[in-house]
Amino acid sequence: MRSLFLLLLLAVLGTSAMADVLIPLRTIRAQEIVTRSDFRVEPVDIPGAWPAEKTVDGLEARVALYAGRPVLGNDLGPPAVVERNDVVTLVFARGGLLISAEGRALSRGGVGDSVRVMNLSSRTTVTGLVQENGMIEVR
Numbered sequence: 257m258r259s260l261f262l263l264l265l266l267a268v269l270g271t272s273a274m275a276d277v278l279i280p281l282r283t284i285r286a287q288e289i290v291t292r293s294d295f296r297v298e299p300v301d302i303p304g305a306w307p308a309e310k311t312v313d314g315l316e317a318r319v320a321l322y323a324g325r326p327v328l329g330n331d332l333g334p335p336a337v338v339e340r341n342d343v344v345t346l347v348f349a350r351g352g353l354l355i356s357a358e359g360r361a362l363s364r365g366g367v368g369d370s371v372r373v374m375n376l377s378s379r380t381t382v383t384g385l386v387q388e389n390g391m392i393e394v395r
Contacts, residue, residue, distance in 0.1 A: 274299040276308035277326045284321040289314060289335060295327070304329050316366065334366030337390050345391045346373060346384065359392065 278295040290312055297308040306312075306327040316335040321327055338344055338361045348355040359373035365386045373392050374381050384392035 274301050275305065277302065277305035278308055278312065279326055280321045280323050282323050284317045286317050286320050287336070288317050290317055290321075290332065298326075300326050302326050302328075306332060334368060336364040336366050337388070338371060338386050338392070339364045342390075343376070344373060346375060346382065346394055347387075347391050348394045361392070 276297050277300045279298045279300075280295055282294065284290060284294060292311075292313055295312065306329055312332060314335070315332040317331065318333050319331055321331060340361055340363055342361045344359050344361050346357045346359045357378075358376045359382070360376060362372040362374060362381070365371040367386055367388050369386050370383055371386055371392065372381055372383050373394075382394050384394040387393055
């Protein structure tokens with residue numbers, strides 16, 4: 257009850273909550289691997305900003321990050337394992353059934369990212385998750 261009251265009070269007063277977020281110290285190009293030393297921490301009120309307590313070491317900039325501008329939630333991600341136009345192995349596994357085929361990646365992606373891939377034998381486009389070994393798991 258008390259927390260509901262505080263939320264209502266904040267809404268009425270128009271007060272927003274500040275949170276520590278990451279601010280790049282320099283311009284970081286897209287696809288560049290970053291470390292914590294590339295950023296400073298600053299309290300900012302921006303919805304969807306990358307929280308300062310989340311780790312960034314070894315992540316890849318998905319877009320250009322400009323010095324002085326807060327990093328948003330989707331601006332960083334795992335480094336790409338699959339590049340656009342790479343020939344990859346598509347794998348479908350369910351129970352005891354295992355089907356594999358060659359495909360061409362239509363976008364780049366890191367481990368756990370969802371990417372579209374064209375099956376080279378059927379020319380059908382499917383979506384799958386990038387695995388650590390570069391295979392694409394189709395569901």
